[in-house]
Amino acid sequence: MGTFSVREVTQYIHELFDADSVLSDVRVRGEVSNLTKAASGHWYFSIKDAKAQLRCVMFRGRAQYVRLDVKAGDEIIVQGRISVYDARGEYQLYAESIEAVGGVGDLHAQFEALKAKLDAEGLFDADRKREIPVFPRRIGIVTSPTAAAYQDMLNVFRRRFPMLEIILSPTLVQGAEAPRQIVAALTRLNSLAALDIVIVARGGGSLEDLWCFNDEAVARAIAACGVPVISGIGHEIDFTIADFVADLRAPTPSAAAELATPNRDDLLLDLDRMDQTLNGAFGGGLRDKQGKLRQSQGRLGYVSPARTIEQLREQLASLRRLLRGSAFGRLERLGDRLQTNARLLDGADPRRILARGYAIVSDEAGTVVRSAREVQQNQRLGVRFREDQIKVRVEN
Amino acid sequence: MDEIEKLSYEAAYQALEDVLAQLDSGELALEQSVSLYERGQRLSAHCQRLLEDAELKVRRLDEASAVD
Known part of the structure; x- marks a missing residue:
């Protein structure tokens, strides 16, 4: 042995x-x-x-x-x-x-039992999860209006996508009365038409504080909600039954607000890109047309005011893009653009035309004379040059 | 004009994409492409205004006001 x-x-x-x-x-x-x-x-x-x-x-x-x-x-x-x-x-x-x-x-045993029960019913199934709309118009929020989490969410909305209507359905978010109130708040929102998303949120707290979101009636009310529900409860590490049954789980209330909205800065970049495509697509088509116009109309087409207006329009569009970008690097180029535009506008100044040797003829009342038919013999007229003017008399 | 100003962001954005697709397809008369271009500009400006001027609206749905 x-x-x-x-x-x-x-x-x-x-x-x-x-x-x-x-x-x-x-x-x-x-x-x-x-x-x-x-x-x-x-x-x-x-x-x-x-x-x-x-x-x-x-x-x-x-x-x-x-x-x-x-x-x-x-x-x-x-x-x-x-x-x-x-x-x-x-x-x-x-x-x-x-x-x-x-x-x-034992909270943990309760949690696991309810989770297993609802899971068996299919309430957490991936194919129940609904898509979150990209451009929501009305978002319902179920939370406590006195909590910091609520203000945090409003700030995220203001920063990211302020053209929203927020509908707060206030409720207690902790304590024995909370589950009943949360269900009622969800039911009130559900009776509204044209709601795009519902967010159920609560800031961080102890396990007991968050416990109302492990309530069976709350879970079922979320599942029954007519529009997609995003949960933002507690902190990153907290998982509640409400999170499992929601269409999308966010780690915090602020994150829920972010997941519910597109980012304004991204949208502005996207609009810039579309503006450029717009100008490109139009400019391309226009260039073809202009080529033909030029062939058939020769120099007339080239000096056409319509073309200058088009150029100005494009310059303005570029300016708007630059302004919109508002990145500091772009501001320098903005200055150059402004000068270019100033020169273009300068070209349209009638005094520049006078400088090329043209003159404006007007009668004594100051009305511009456009034709010999508008004047009579011996009538006195004014002739305006670039710098000065003279009085003349019509001979014949 | 009024028609565009009433559009939601999503609708205006979609309309802008449609304008781009039409312009991109070519084969348009000059007047058509000019008016499409102008429409595109207005849609783009409208989207931008919505993004930059919009103010968050907040409404409260208490138990007393449950019926809306």
């Missing part, structure tokens, strides 16, 4: 426990004794009955979900796995959840 080290034999026993299908998930009923809730958040205790006792440990990650106020002497049901703690040579129950006997009290 070989000789084992303590470590080897303990390891062997440990493996026996872990391979056992009963011990890997048990529910054990007993009375709490020697309960220590350590500063680390872990709980150490025993459960016992008249004949035996069992060491238990519940790590912080699980203990935080226990809503039941566990005290020594309480009769409870502990669920978890039984395994070996090698360093002490002891077996113990690694607790996952705790229930009061004949009652509930």
Whole structure:
């Protein structure tokens, strides 16, 4: 017979426990004794009955979900796995959840039970998820109007897509009354026509604070909503039943507002691109036409005011694009454009025409004379040059 | 003009895309392409105005005002 080290034999026993299908998930009923809730958040205790006792440990990650106020002497049901703690040579129950006997009290167990139930009904199915409209007009919000989360969302809307109508359906978002109010708030929104999206939101809080979003009636009201629902509840790490049943889950209320709206800056860039395409498409067609016009009309087509107007129009469109872009780098070029435009406008100034040797003839009342038929012999007329003018008399 | 100003962003954006598609197809008389171009400009300006001038409207739907 070989000789084992303590470590080897303990390891062997440990493996026996872990391979056992009963011990890997048990529910054990007993009375709490020697309960220590350590500063680390872990709980150490025993459960016992008249004949035996069992060491238990519940790590912080699980203990935080226990809503039941566990005290020594309480009769409870502990669920978890039984395994070996090698360093002490002891077996113990690694607790996952705790229930009061004949009652509930374990939030985590409740959560998992409801999640499993609704999942089995198909409420979380991917093919139930509806598309979020790209350009929403009216967004309904179910939240508390006094919460910072609500103002955060309004700010996101103002920044990203302000042509929205927001319809706030106020509700409590924590406490025993909250589920009923949330359902009522959703129902009110549902009675409105022409709503594009509903957001159900609440800022961060403790597990208990967020608990109303793990309520079955709330989950069903979200599922029954006539338009796509985005959930934005708590922080990134918080998952609620409402998140699973919503069409889209956002990690926070602000993120929900972002997921519900396009970004104005992106849309403006997109409009710029379309403007350029518009000018390109039109300009291309126009150039062909102009080519033909020029052939048939020669120089007349070339100096046509229509063409100059077209040029100005394009320049203005470019200016508008530049202004719209409003990126600082572009502002310098804007200055150049302005000068170009100023020169073009300058070309249309009648005084420039006079500088080329033309003159304006008018009668004494200042009315411009366009034809010899408008004047009589001996009539006095004014002739205006670029810089000065003279008076003349008509001979014949 | 009024017709364009009444359009929602989505509708105006869609109309602008339609204008571009038509202009792009070529084979338009000059007057047609001029009026399409002008329409496109107005649609684009309208979209831009909506984006830049719009103010968020906020309404409250309390239990008392449930019927809308």
